[in-house]
């Protein structure tokens with residue numbers, strides 16, 4: 060096993076995650092099997108309890124792991140399927156060491172950061188790196204490890220120490236360290252300044268880690284004399300100094316690395332030049348170039364809570380990009396703060412109210428993403444109502460589906476107080492209710508999480524056609540509430556069609572309005588499995604419908620696959636209350652990126 064460690068210096072938000080994903084992609088393009096591990100030195104056990112506002116979205120894996128959004132980048136770029144163990148946190152490591160201590164496994168020894176925590180880190184990395192993640196058997200060739208945070212952070216010290224030891228443990232030919240740094244340009248003189256990089260490399264060396272390759276973020280390519288200077292002061296060969304300058308979209312980053320022969324430098328350090336081939340990136344290149352040339356616009360109104368921060372909905376945005384690039388349209392996301400649509404805002408801030416409605420009405424399609432808590436819920440309900448009544452293409456994800464059902468119960472069934480018990484525990488008409496298997500006291504990891512199976516119950520519906528007329532699909536979930544099965548009959552009678560259900564047929568997974576151009580709500584999160592080369596079918600449907608081209612899209616999806624004997628396979632064996640997660644069969648991933656300051660693509 061060969062390891063590539065990616066660290067970051069000077070400032071955070073340099074694009075370490077996208078650099079690491081791009082390195083992985085490049086090595087994969089050379090014919091190697093690549094996996095990845097993300098280390099987050101915070102104390103949380105996982106990202107499940109972290110606010111998307113503070114930390115960006117919580118990414119969900121097939122196994123139900125709630126992890127850092129960078130794992131989404133890896134899955135998308137490398138087309139792999141990771142597990143919760145691929146995201147290491149200080150919390151997880153300490154928990155494992157403390158559990159071991161309580162079991163008496165340390166045989167009376169004093170348990171310390173060095174060697175017990177540092178050993179646990181190294182053992183964890185070695186164990187997880189061997190897990191096949193590309194659907195094939197046997198362990199991968201290379202593991203890219205990204206160390207979160209910036210060199211010098213107090214909380215990353217045990218990891219730095221462990222990784223220093225690890226480089227000796229695995230041997231020089233098996234360990235390559237890439238340090239991502241910053242070369243700022245001072246506007247007054249326009250000079251590329253190398254001092255921050257020098258300091259950061261010195262700090263890294265002081266902690267026992269020697270970089271083999273430096274990737275320098277800068278606005279422009281590094282001037283030759285600047286490269287020579289960095290090389291001399293940092294003791295890194297000039298050909299191993301790569302500039303990551305600003306590019307039109309993040310799909311160009313792997314190409315920047317390739318053009319500067321970063322793969323050759325890495326393969327040389329890892330003694331893999333004999334094993335690897337030339338990078339094959341034709342499909343990737345044509346997509347990156349296609350993306351640059353798009354000009355026909357499609358406007359999607361994103362009605363959410365955290366509209367200022369694109370990282371909060373990263374995978375949703377990526378899925379929209381994948382679908383619009385594939386459909387040949389230039390995507391414009393119109394952020395609509397859900398609460399601004401509400402009547403209360405009309406009184407308090409009429410301008411914001413007017414602006415929000417103008418955006419919603421002007422968009423070609425409406426998307427209401429997942430969410431928790433009641434802020435902005437009324438605004439989201441109004442957005443679904445507007446889309447329903449005005450035949451505007453609509454995609455509701457998780458909470459977005461639940462609010463669409465609430466609107467329908469209120470507006471069409473006339474149940475004025477219909478609500479989710481998440482927002483009104485005493486409602487007389489609970490159309491969305493708490494799921495029996497949830498926990499109200501413990502937040503972390505207690506939702507219905509990960510890959511579960513949905514069976515299509517209506518064959519002649521848009522979602523089934525978009526998924527290529529398959530009888531079932533596996534998508535990722537993260538929710539505590541669900542559509543009240545006892546109200547489904549009434550809702551259906553009034554025209555709402557529950558086209559997809561779980562294996563018990565009691566849990567609603569997909570809802571559609573048959574007589575609407577495109578009105579789809581899903582209890583799962585299709586965004587987590589969207590890939591640049593394999594966009595999520597439901598996002599494709601939204602974009603196509605928003606462009607008035609859904610028929611064409613449905614036609615091409617329908618021709619891909621047909622249902623065996625026209626029969627929907629829907630086993631009823633499992634009991635509703637203890638239904639087990641379906642085994643995931645199609646977890647092939649794709650790629651995206653954000654630098655912490657916003658979306659690159």
Ligand code: GLN
Nearest residue numbers: 429430457458538539540
């Ligand atoms: N809050 C809702 C639930 O827990 C929706 C969750 C979501 O959108 N991810 O069911």
